[in-house]
Amino acid sequence: xxxxxxxxxxxxxxxxxxxxxxxxxxxxxxxxxxxxxxxxxxxxxxxxxxxxxxxxxxxxxxxxxxxxxxxxxxxxxxxxxxxxxxxxxxxxxxxxxxxxxxxxxxxxxxxx
Amino acid sequence: xxxxxxxxxxxxxxxxxxxxxxxxxxxxxxxxxxxxxxxxxxxxxxxxxxxxxxxxxxxxxxxxxxxxxxxxxxxxxxxxxxxxxxxxxxxxxxxxxxxxxxxxxxxxxxxx
Numbered sequence: 567x568x569x570x571x572x573x574x575x576x577x578x579x580x581x582x583x584x585x586x587x588x589x590x591x592x593x594x595x596x597x598x599x600x601x602x603x604x605x606x607x608x609x610x611x612x613x614x615x616x617x618x619x620x621x622x623x624x625x626x627x628x629x630x631x632x633x634x635x636x637x638x639x640x641x642x643x644x645x646x647x648x649x650x651x652x653x654x655x656x657x658x659x660x661x662x663x664x665x666x667x668x669x670x671x672x673x674x675x676x677x678x
Numbered sequence: 679x680x681x682x683x684x685x686x687x688x689x690x691x692x693x694x695x696x697x698x699x700x701x702x703x704x705x706x707x708x709x710x711x712x713x714x715x716x717x718x719x720x721x722x723x724x725x726x727x728x729x730x731x732x733x734x735x736x737x738x739x740x741x742x743x744x745x746x747x748x749x750x751x752x753x754x755x756x757x758x759x760x761x762x763x764x765x766x767x768x769x770x771x772x773x774x775x776x777x778x779x780x781x782x783x784x785x786x787x788x789x790x
């Protein structure tokens with residue numbers, strides 16, 4: 567069974583530029599999450615999708631972050647414009663109804 | 679406010695000994711609690727899930743306990759090996775919403 571795929575693995579941008587991250591979850595998993603993990607911290611939930619609908623985006627900084635999951639499968643997370651404090655690893659995860667999350671390897675963003 | 683605390687940022691232990699990691703929480707009524715392992719540069723990997731009505735769960739050398747009165751979970755690795763060295767994350771589901779909140783993690787180092 568293929569795992570959660572994320573790309574790119576690494577991205578370096580200047581502040582005020584934009585960036586997009588892509589995620590393809592495990593086949594058949596209806597729920598998809600984007601987490602932000604700052605160095606030395608645990609993952610922090612940004613947004614949760616159930617199929618192509620948003621369940622919770624209360625911690626997503628909507629002035630600069632956006633996410634979509636148009637066909638209920640893969641998802642894109644965009645940051646525009648990026649700030650220095652957005653430097654982090656962006657983790658995508660998916661789950662079935664069993665409860666455990668399956669994470670991708672993450673996309674490491676450095677904002678200069 | 680809701681808080682998840684993992685007892686220490688780092689724990690060093692001799693090979694062969696039992697490692698015990700602690701997760702305390704406040705202002706949560708979790709339906710279940712999960713433990714994940716995270717290696718440097720990788721996404722978290724699910725280890726164990728324990729439900730609010732379960733006291734203990736085991737998987738090979740791993741054991742998790744869950745005390746909803748003390749609001750605490752203990753995670754044990756018996757006969758620890760250098761390959762167990764990683765960061766271990768505790769995560770709670772606040773209301774059965776399949777939405778996990780993570781602690782900061784404890785970095786375990788098993789010394790040969």
